[in-house]
Amino acid sequence: MSALEAPPRVLTVAGSDSGGGAGVQADLKTMLALGVHGMSVITAVTAQNSLGVQGAWELPVEAVRAQYRSVVDDIGVQAVKTGMLSSAELVEAVAELISGTDAPAVVDPVGVSKHGDPLLAASALDSVRTKLLPVATVATPNLDEVAQLTGVRVRSADDLRRAAAAVLAFGPRWVLIKGGHLAGDAVDLLTDGAEELVLRAPRHDNRHTHGTGCTLASAIACGLARGRSVPEAVTAAKEYVTGAIAAGFALGAGIGPVDHGWALRRDTP
Ligand SMILES: Nc1ncnc2c1ncn2[C@@H]1O[C@H](COP(=O)(O)OP(=O)(O)O)[C@@H](O)[C@H]1O
Numbered sequence: 001m002s003a004l005e006a007p008p009r010v011l012t013v014a015g016s017d018s019g020g021g022a023g024v025q026a027d028l029k030t031m032l033a034l035g036v037h038g039m040s041v042i043t044a045v046t047a048q049n050s051l052g053v054q055g056a057w058e059l060p061v062e063a064v065r066a067q068y069r070s071v072v073d074d075i076g077v078q079a080v081k082t083g084m085l086s087s088a089e090l091v092e093a094v095a096e097l098i099s100g101t102d103a104p105a106v107v108d109p110v111g112v113s114k115h116g117d118p119l120l121a122a123s124a125l126d127s128v129r130t131k132l133l134p135v136a137t138v139a140t141p142n143l144d145e146v147a148q149l150t151g152v153r154v155r156s157a158d159d160l161r162r163a164a165a166a167v168l169a170f171g172p173r174w175v176l177i178k179g180g181h182l183a184g185d186a187v188d189l190l191t192d193g194a195e196e197l198v199l200r201a202p203r204h205d206n207r208h209t210h211g212t213g214c215t216l217a218s219a220i221a222c223g224l225a226r227g228r229s230v231p232e233a234v235t236a237a238k239e240y241v242t243g244a245i246a247a248g249f250a251l252g253a254g255i256g257p258v259d260h261g262w263a264l265r266r267d268t269p
């Protein structure tokens with residue numbers, strides 16, 4: 001890349017995490033680490049740290065639309081990633097914006113934080129199913145989100161295929177079911193209903209996993225923005241998040257963040 005050539009552009013549409021481990025902050029750090037130009041549409045502001053979410057404030061739909069238009073109409077995007085969308089109104093507005101954008105969309109249907117704090121109203125679930133999932137190139141639910149959205153409870157890696165079929169029925173092109181909350185190896189299943197890829201990584205016995213899902217979804221968006229196929233982008237993103245979890249560090253008194261900069265720091269003296 002010459003000095004004048006711009007890097008690929010990736011947009012996150014998500015909530016702010018004041019603690020810097022998840023949400024928009026995790027997304028932008030991931031994008032920097034993976035060499036793309038990161039941009040953000042903030043949907044909600046959370047007061048959050050290693051102990052949980054102490055408060056959350058949604059932005060008006062008008063503010064979300066305006067941020068999105070500012071970015072897409074002038075700068076342009078090669079991939080979009082969504083995270084915390086908070087309400088049915090915001091889910092529907094974002095789904096509509098994405099459907100009018102010519103770029104792949106990675107939808108992380110964030111429901112609840114690691115600490116159990118709600119990041120999406122229960123009344124928004126139906127909009128996620130019927131409006132947001134149908135415009136996703138890849139949806140990346142964790143097991144709690146799969147249960148909330150489809151009623152399928154995954155108890156072992158054998159159930160992942162059934163969960164994937166239930167999510168695909170809502171219309172995303174691909175689904176990545178994240179088995180991170182199961183015991184044993186960290187096994188995820190990627191499928192479009194025809195092709196299937198099992199992604200397996202050793203489980204790191206590290207409690208500092210704040211932001212894993214946001215980091216993985218952003219890394220996938222970075223790969224797609226570079227023109228990689230979905231299986232290629234997901235494979236590279238899984239490697240990146242596994243390294244970030246291995247390097248997760250303690251901050252505050254609770255669950256610390258994954259290290260978004262692990263690959264950059266490797267060569268830092
Ligand atoms: N302790 C761990 N060691 C290695 N990989 C993990 C660990 N916990 C989660 N993962 C992986 O991190 C990614 C994010 O998954 P998960 O933590 O389930 O998402 P979420 O943050 O949405 O709950 C997945 O690829 C999952 O397999």
Ligand SMILES: Cc1ncc(COP(=O)(O)O)c(N)n1
Pocket residue numbers: 014015016017022023024046048083084110112113114115119209210211212213214
């Ligand atoms: C603003 C925001 N977005 C997403 C998450 C989910 O991250 P995690 O599942 O690691 O708590 C979060 N805690 N905060």
